[in-house]
């Protein structure tokens with residue numbers, strides 16, 4: 001008797017039913033210890049935030065410019081939405097207030113923001129095809145590319161992002177760059193309280209980023225400003241296509257974007273003692289094979305070139321039909337590392353560059369954790 005989650009993954013991957021008795025790949029860190037860590041670290045974060053709130057803005061503090069820009073843009077957006085003849089020319093811009101302190105152990109603020117863009121895109125896809133939630137979960141990876149634009153890639157194969165979906169997603173994301181995104185999202189009646197809550201949080205934080213107040217609360221993450229800027233540029237899409245039948249090997253979106261990164265790293269090597277962190281956001285935690293690839297690329301390429309890629313974490317589940325991208329096949333050290341990691345779980349890298357084996361079964365958590373903090377606008 002198979003359990004529901006396994007059935008979902010079987011549908012997702014087009015994999016054969018898992019064989020009984022295979023031990024699951026150990027899942028990521030204990031939730032309990034993570035929570036404990038967050039509780040401890042949270043106090044320090046509260047103290048830091050209170051310090052920031054006591055701070056008086058002045059020339060050169062780095063906050064004024066952002067706030068001024070946000071005020072101008074938000075006022076403009078409101079004026080467009082509410083054309084009232086005779087109304088005061090200047091309207092108060094919405095201010096975003098952080099209502100819960102982030103824990104220090106939270107994943108980097110920039111990585112979480114990339115995850116939010118990915119989830120927003122996923123919701124657009126699901127809104128256009130409600131049945132998709134029961135049939136498959138579209139996967140999307142989001143990454144700040146070396147040229148400063150936002151890269152988005154779905155998987156190849158049966159879970160591909162179509163051209164029509166791309167256009168709808170672009171339209172939605174655009175709203176978080178010009179102040180026009182409504183507070184309400186796609187999850188209404190029929191969706192769970194968790195789904196609604198998460199969407200509310202995602203939208204409020206994307207709107208706060210747009211307004212400039214999110215980055216101000218996260219001075220430790222300068223990449224947020226780069227993401228803000230990237231949202232105003234054309235998005236670079238990869239793997240836009242039409243779905244093919246299930247069972248065909250798929251190149252995961254993260255691997256496509258990682259290829260863009262590695263090509264750029266080689267052209268601009270950095271000081272290996274001061275590596276630059278590249279965040280790979282996504283809808284779901286990385287699968288086991290993608291995590292092997294991140295590890296291998298960091299160890300055999302990034303270490304020497306002064307870069308490292310950090311993803312939201314891995315869900316620990318192996319699922320078959322993972323297709324190695326073309327660019328990676330030429331990286332012998334990466335190929336060797338992945339081949340030996342595969343062997344450890346009785347999977348193999350085939351002559352067709354597919355990592356195949358049996359679907360790992362067990363309880364796996366596929367959603368990345370998000371910050372407990374909330375943003376509200378008045």
Ligand SMILES: [Zn+2]
Pocket residue numbers: 055056057058061062063064
């Ligand atoms: Zn300031």
Ligand SMILES: [Zn+2]
Pocket residue numbers: 252254286287288289290291
């Ligand atoms: Zn993957």
